[in-house]
Amino acid sequence: MHWFNRKRNFIAMLGPTILIYCLYIVIPLFVAVYYSLTNFKGIVTPEFIGIKNYIKMFGDRYFLVSVKNTAIVLLMSILVLLPASLILALVLNRSFKGSNVYKALNFLPNIIAPIVVGLIWGYIFDPEMGLINSALDLMGRVAWKQTWIGGLVLTPYCVGVIYSWQNVGYIATIFLAGLKTIPNELFESCQIDGANGWQTFRYITVPMLKETFAINIILIITGCFKIFELVYQLTNGSPNHMSEVMTTYMYNTTFISSRYGYGMSIAVFSCIVTMSFTLIYLFILRRKNDEAGGLK
Amino acid sequence: MKKKVLSVILCLVMTVTMLTGCGSSSDTSKNGTSEETTGGTATTEKTTDSDAPVEFDLSMHVANVEEQEPAIYAICQAYMEAHPNVTINLTGEETTEHYNKMKMNAQADTLPDVFFNLLASDKDMASQGLLYCLDDFIADNNLTSIMNDNMVNAVDVDGRIYGLPYQALVTGFWYNKDLFDQYNLEVPSTYDDLVNCTKVFSENGIITIAQGAQDAYSVWALMAELCHFGYFDKIDGILAGNESFNNDDFRKFYDSLGELRDLGAFPGNVATSTYYDAKEMFCSGKAAMFDSGSWESKYLEENFSNPNAIGFTWGVSFDNGVGNQQICSNYAHAPLAISAKAAEDPAKLAVILDFFKFYYSDDGAKIMIDNLVTPPTNYSGTIDDSFVSEHPAFASVIDQINLGYKGIKTQADNVSTEAFGNALYDSIYGVINGVCTSDEAMNTVQAAVDDDLGK
Known part of the structure; x- marks a missing residue:
């Protein structure tokens, strides 16, 4: 242990990691910031244009739509994915026949490539040949048919549903790991005190899962801002960028329209928003913990 | 049926005349009038002095070139067969990936020797000095006599040509x-x-x-x-x-x-x-x-x-x-361009230009037609009766070309x-x-x- 505490050895051990981190994360981030301040179009030498790209961004109808869609997906995921994962974890935490098989099955969507997930759900949500509308046709409920994807309204909600479906097993597994760490004695003492199921959940399970909630919420926030393949495969932003999320719009602007400078300003904005959300959440959580004098 | 065969030949000849309304007169003055077109055809001939092995890269915009671009694949095969000392490394990537890769290569000055490119990117790359100018090649091979002005001049940057269409x-x-x-x-x-x-x-x-x-x-x-x-x-x-x-x-x-x-x-x-x-x-x-x-x-x-x-x-x-x-x-497709770096090697450049000569010759055009691709050059050869009857869709395209409508720029x-x-x-x-x-x-x-x- 003493060997690790020596400053020189400490730096030698961390050095390679820091170097790689700087090379592939920190420096590219600054490069992206630089390009966001230029009119770079891929080949010709970029010209410095100050914050013009950022000003233009907030007047760009499609960018604002992509921000709105990302927010809807995030909200849907928090409201649907988080509770669904917790419920699933609570169910899977009980011992029953075949529980391990169920655990594996629930995790399955998470190991499918997002592009394949987009393909599968494309066949379910497609307004013309999709499973849902075809089923509604068969049931004679034509009036219930919707433009689930590719329309102006429902696409981001559907993306939220698909993202939740894909990640519910993963987030539930983290909750499950959290549930396993709660000492059984706490539940036993609750029982002795006469607490019912809801009270046990409310006053024991949830507070003891505080750290797990924090991890999962951060994973959901960062995950939502990284959704790309799903939308790319499902609609590719269609109709006319109205179903874009920030990453797909950034990709489209940068690599399809070759507006690298503008695309980088969207990327930088996206990065700042993600970091802000995460830091604000962590700050609030830490303050609450401090107030409660509990977990730090 | 004979009539139809004749019409196929005619239509390919007409590729030249169809777009005349869009061509600039200055180009014809450089290379002769457009009426002279049927005469000159670039032919395959050996331009290199040695039989030393030479290889060059040709990068295309499709993932599976053999399957998705059979014409260019067949042309490369035919050229390598005729020139055993030449190896063409024909590679391909999905379209968007290819375009992005070419841009990144342009930034790093690592462009492939020959590559399919977007017209807009080609002009940008040319303006940055990354491409080889084809003016001499065009003049030496009298390409304007076998290609329409708009086909030849598709990648015109300040009056100089930096790419030729890979198809019509x-x-x-x-x-x-x-x-x-x-x-x-x-x-x-x-x-x-x-x-x-x-x-x-x-x-x-x-x-x-x-x-x-x-x-x-x-x-x-x-x-x-x-x-x-x-x-x-x-x-x-x-x-x-x-x-x-x-x-x-x-x-x-x-x-x-x-x-x-x-x-x-x-x-x-x-x-x-x-x-x-x-x-x-x-x-x-x-x-x-x-x-x-x-x-x-x-x-x-x-x-x-x-x-x-x-x-x-x-x-x-x-x-x-x-x-x-x-x-x-009916106009020029995206261009094939030669990187300036490839041109630094005289042996390689000679082989690439010889390949281009073959590509824009009647032999090249024939391979394209056999693969149901409309060539960028005027084909002066003949097409069999059976070819037309076996390919009704392609024949229908030819019929439309034969209408003689004015080609847009x-x-x-x-x-x-x-x-x-x-x-x-x-x-x-x-x-x-x-x-x-x-x-x-x-x-x-x-x-x-x-x-x-x-x-």
């Missing part, structure tokens, strides 16, 4: 004759005919025009329709900032698109469909027409239930159009940057999807123009 790009609507016959309809030649057909097809659950908005670029025939409203008379002024893309003439085009949309001309799931979905809609008989080009000849002949029912048309004319309505979309999206091109696609699909009004669609393109002008 022929775009329009494929149609299903059986469906038109079934509903007693004529293939539309005017916009009013098209409206009438759409009404009948919609009543019978048939999609009039198969389109797939997920692949936004798949609007070739519709972009050509925009050219019926004086596109090339206005575009220079628009790009210079002297005129607006939002004008009364272009509005007529977008209003027509809106009308067709309202009549149900396009698939209900156009927003979630890809170009390939649209192709399947057409092949399966769900759609009467399909916005595409000559490159689908082979696929359609192999996958259509009745290949003899496939027809090809340039599209429709408009009563309220501007200028000549008998125009066709270039594809409408190729006049400016990629951002402009994408905005143009968005404007068309915006109206088809019902997301934009005509004015909003035109403003989308104008915004891209303003952006390029730095406004």
Whole structure:
């Protein structure tokens, strides 16, 4: 242990990691910031244009739509994915026949490539040949048919549903790991005190899962801002960028329209928003913990 | 049938004359008049002094070149067979990936020796000194005598040429004759005919025009329709900032698109469909027409239930159009370019130029035609009777070329940057999807123009 505490050895051990981190994360981030301040179009030498790209961004109808869609997906995921994962974890935490098989099955969507997930759900949500509308046709409920994807309204909600479906097993597994760490004695003492199921959940399970909630919420926030393949495969932003999320719009602007400078300003904005959300959440959580004098 | 064979030959000869209205006179003065065209044909001859092994890279825009670009694959094979000391490393990547890779290679100065490129990127790369100038090659081989001015001059940067089209790009609507016959309809030649057909097809659950908005670029025939409203008379002024893309003439085009949309001309799931979905809609008989080009000849002949029912048309004319309505979309495809770095090696450059000579010769053109690709050069050879009867779709393309319509200058999206091109696609699909009004669609393109002008 003493060997690790020596400053020189400490730096030698961390050095390679820091170097790689700087090379592939920190420096590219600054490069992206630089390009966001230029009119770079891929080949010709970029010209410095100050914050013009950022000003233009907030007047760009499609960018604002992509921000709105990302927010809807995030909200849907928090409201649907988080509770669904917790419920699933609570169910899977009980011992029953075949529980391990169920655990594996629930995790399955998470190991499918997002592009394949987009393909599968494309066949379910497609307004013309999709499973849902075809089923509604068969049931004679034509009036219930919707433009689930590719329309102006429902696409981001559907993306939220698909993202939740894909990640519910993963987030539930983290909750499950959290549930396993709660000492059984706490539940036993609750029982002795006469607490019912809801009270046990409310006053024991949830507070003891505080750290797990924090991890999962951060994973959901960062995950939502990284959704790309799903939308790319499902609609590719269609109709006319109205179903874009920030990453797909950034990709489209940068690599399809070759507006690298503008695309980088969207990327930088996206990065700042993600970091802000995460830091604000962590700050609030830490303050609450401090107030409660509990977990730090 | 003999007549038909003759017409095929004639049509290929006509590739030269068709686009004459767009060519500049200065080019003909450099290389002789356009009437001299049938004489000169670049032939394969050995230009290198030694038989020392030489290899060069040729990078294409499709993942599987042998399967997706059989013509260029066959040309490379034929060239290597004739020149055993030459190895062509023919590689390919998915289209978007290829374009992005070329841009990154341009930044790092690691461009492949020869590569397929976007027109806009090619001009940017040329302006940065990354490409080899082909002026001497064109003059030495008298290419202007076997290629139309617009084919030769597609990548003109400050009067110098930095790329040559890898094919002639022929775009329009494929149609299903059986469906038109079934509903007693004529293939539309005017916009009013098209409206009438759409009404009948919609009543019978048939999609009039198969389109797939997920692949936004798949609007070739519709972009050509925009050219019926004086596109090339206005575009220079628009790009210079002297005129607006939002004008009364272009509005007529977008209003027509809106009308067709309202009549149900396009698939209900156009927003979630890809170009390939649209192709399947057409092949399966769900759609009467399909916005595409000559490159689908082979696929359609192999996958259509009745290949003899496939027809090809340039599209429709408009009563309220501007200028000549008998125009066709037959122009230079994206260019093949040689990197400046490759040209630093004299042996390699000599082999590459010799390969180009073969590519733009009658032998090269014959291989393209055999693979149902329209060559960028004027083919002076003969085509067998059996070839025409075996390839009804390709023959239909040739029939349209034989109509002798005036070829438009270039594809409408190729006049400016990629951002402009994408905005143009968005404007068309915006109206088809019902997301934009005509004015909003035109403003989308104008915004891209303003952006390029730095406004």
